[in-house]
Amino acid sequence: MELEKLLKKCKKGDRKAQQSLYNLYKDRLFALSMKYCKNRDEAQDNLQDSFVTIFTKIDSFKNAGSFEGWMKRIVINKAIDRYKRKPYLESIDDHQIKEDDITIDEDNITVPLQTLLTFVQELPDRYRLVFNLYQLDNYTHKEIAASLNISQGTSKSNLHRAKMILKERIIALMAAQKNSIVNGN
Helix, strand or coil, X not given: CCHHHHHHHHHCCCHHHHHHHHHHHHHHHHHHHHHHCCCHHHHHHHHHHHHXXXXXXXXXXXXXXXXXXXXXXXXXHHHHHHHHCCCCCCCCCCCCXXXXXXXXXXXXXXXXXXXXXXXXXXXXHHHHHHHHHHHHCCCCXXXXXXXXXXXXXXXXXXXXXXXXXXXXXXXXXXXXXXXXXXXXX
């Protein structure tokens, strides 16, 4: 069924159409949700909450831009809302950090993609969100600051710290791999 017809049926509350739309996009939106959530359970909860919002607000989609982009924005915003509801998280001090690129010798990297994704998921929430929004979804520090209710300086600081943690994890993994090769394991 073509997307326009499917959307019209969803707007009328057709459950079969909603199930079809869910089946069509669940995998892509789950992958996006995994970028912003700590684990599969949290990502699945975020996906379900997102689809509830998608179905209840589908009338507000006015064909300005892609429908998939509209849904992705909902998934990201739901993940950010989850983060904001966690009262035990504090932001780090607002201090300026240079946005120097953090580089690793790319010729020697043999880190599987799933391992890198795991490293990103294991970042503290505030660092993971800023890292994903900035590096993977091309948000500006101004947009991130507005979304997370932090200053632009804090956004920059959180991004820098996320990159430093990831760099440390990658260097440790590379050292372990090198040690394994040297020891013949």
